[in-house]
């Protein structure tokens with residue numbers, strides 16, 4: 274923790290350039306938001322697909338992960 | 344970077360297999376007990392929430408088997424992806440320890456901010472509990488609180504980045520986070536919708552199982568990711 278201002282110390286693991294991370298970070302965040310939306314909220318509070326099939330299929334996962342369900 | 348991300352997704356998938364076992368073992372019994380209460384109890388809203396009865400289009404076997412697994416695996420893979428990104432950002436910038444120590448910090452802080460704190464304010468409800476008319480408001484409040492918690496964690500971590508003393512760093516970071524989140528918890532509405540007739544021990548069993556499921560998912564994703572990176576990702 275004392276090397277906080279000098280990341281590139283030989284024993285420490287190197288920092289990964291932000292430019293390499295950024296596109297993947299956007300992709301992963303989009304994926305995560307989409308997944309959490311469909312498992313956690315679709316056809317409950319909001320609905321983009323008609324019916325209740327999505328809600329019912331992921332129903333147990335939604336409850337057991339602690340999302341508001343109904 | 345691609346390799347790190349693939350290892351993260353893989354870790355999340357492995358973790359969801361373990362989590363599926365825990366969910367079946369500790370979660371499903373509580374879920375089934377609550378559904379049984381709901382279908383026998385005619386004054387609850389079973390009629391307008393057909394999704395919780397056996398007859399509501401999808402069988403319980405499908406919901407508790409493939410449905411549960413797909414839901415958990417999707418969330419597990421997404422968590423693994425976010426963990427890989429967080430690791431890539433934090434390593435050498437916010438955290439300077441070993442791979443395992445870095446992953447351990449990220450998963451612990453993430454679990455506290457994304458799961459434990461929102462759960463304290465908005466604990467999950469089993470079937471038969473919850474007013475269908477407030478599902479919109481409850482879902483919105485829950486996700487708003489979750490987003491604020493993540494943002495506050497990010498703010499607190501950035502704010503203490505330059506502090507040399509480890510002790511001061513943790514105290515100030517925790518202070519910022521606790522201050523903002525306590526304020527938000529007071530300002531946001533609470534929902535007290537548990538029917539007094541609903542068995543308390545079943546409510547507890549259900550809520551404890553949601554914590555167990557999330558704890559299993561996060562811990563095993565972290566452990567699997569740390570192991571995979573040490574084993575296959577040292578060149579990154």
Ligand SMILES: [Zn+2]
Pocket residue numbers: 332336342343395469470
């Ligand atoms: Zn439900």
